[in-house]
Amino acid sequence: MKDVRRQKSRLKFLLQDWRLYSMMLIPIVWYLVFCYKPMYGLIIAFQKYNIFGGIAGSDYIGFENFRFVFEMRDFSIALVNTLWLNFLDLIFGFPMPIILAIMLNEMRLIKLKKMSQTMLYLPHFLSWVIIGGMVLEIFSPTTGLINATLLKTGLVSGNVPFLTDGHLWRFTYVLVGVWQSMGWGTILYLAAITGLDMNLFEAAQIDGANKLQQIWHVTLPGIRSTIVVLLIMNIGRMMSIGFDRPYIIGNTLVQDYCDVISTFVYRAGIINGQVARATAIGMFQSVVGLVLITIANTVSRMFDEQGIW
């Protein structure tokens, strides 16, 4: 009796809310076609893919594609580069927004602070193509701003090959990344600092703490959970790397340093047409990435009850 009533009420809810469900119809179809269907398409990683037969008309070969890919020299280079560049980004890129946010927070001239923020956020809104073009001009040999300045000041005797020497290329890549993201990264920290209890600062001041001591003993502990959560999430994303930045800043002279998983997949799959093998690489990356991010989420939840979402 009770069950019937509950079923009836469930049906009533469905009927009553049909408008809400109908709203979601198109977005859900989009998700199915453009997110979930490609996930189904991962099956070709286990196939000897036949372009004309599609998924249904291709034979399964188990993990053959994965085995082949893992033995490729270029793949291991791309994997190592991905981890290397992400690691360098983390070491040099992660602390900058924290330092900048604390500095911005301490600025007393509000107009100047607002203006600084506007300027610092700007690089975030430029496409990597535009940044790549600027990098090419500024770091170019002899005539570029940086090389010309270095030559004039006599700090170096010849050109510094910022874009054509592998190790220097890595340096340039990281430098440009820090330049692009340091300002934008301050936003979350600034929000966290604004949320701190002002009484704590007052109390510290009364206890005789100077500015640096206040920052060390009040501000930093106050935003610790934000820092830890963002750090863990960043570590969780170690396996994934954007396509635009390494592809655009990179060039053929530093191929062994700038080739990462995303650019390798593009070259293998779309340019060279090795569809199944490129899919296998992508799948490997996605699965490892999912595992890492799940671990990161769980760990960050331990530090901060709310997690990121």
Add this chain to the structure above:
Amino acid sequence: MTSKTASYTPSIVRRRGAGQVVLTCVMMLFVLVCLLPFVNVIAISLSSKSAILRGAVSFWPVEFSTKAYEAIFKDSTMFTSLWFTVKITVIYTFIAMVLTILMAFPLSMRRLKGRKIFMLFIVFTMYFSGGTIPIYLNVKQLGMLDTQWSLIIPGLISTFNIIILKNFFDGLPYELNEAAYIDGANDYQILLRIYLPLSFSSLATLALFYAVGKWNSFSDALYYISSRSLQPLQLKLYNLIKGGQSIEVTVQEGSANDLGSSISESIESATIIFATLPILLVYPFVQRYFVAGVTMGAVKG
């Protein structure tokens, strides 16, 4: 007591004053680091080729010349590309906004059955995706390759933006909804007449997120577009820079063909400025919306 505070306060002010000067100077240094690359590129775009070749251009045009800009304005394909980019950005932003609203609104209705499942359905795509190649094959299979729809449809919805909007809708008082319901309004009317007008600033923020994202997007055009007439500005700029780069490499290797390199350098710079200008023009006015959007997204949902 009073004398003690009087002697105490000035020292704090003085100390803070010195610290503020140092702090401001360091901050200005960072601001300059963010700005100088632009100044340099603008200066190059307005300088003569011999000055560029001498490496004499830093932050001010040397031997002022507008030849590079004239070259761009003569090139009609540049405007075709600009117009095409504007067109797909507008279409994309419009459709993306409609779908984002249509998904976020029901998800914020507490009475909706299966809300958790729908939420999981969309959030999962943030953590796992089919990857470049299956998505490419999907676009190909749907016959979108080398059409403008390949730049619009596959990357249409951002789950992150849906969550931002859902969080915002969650913050609106639920009583509004109930009151309107009792007055006989249906969900579509509630969305259109009550929720949307109340969330104008959030909607503006999200529309900007979508528009800037599309304006700057490059890889989808690289993957899907082969016709010259369908090249968005970013892809066109990339091809131009890549062309310039190969010239530069030959110069570096000792060829005497310096002319080609310098021409391409000033034109390159002018094109970079040309492509950046739309962003720079709207940026000061919309910047605060972006900041609001990011902090909005950080609020737990």
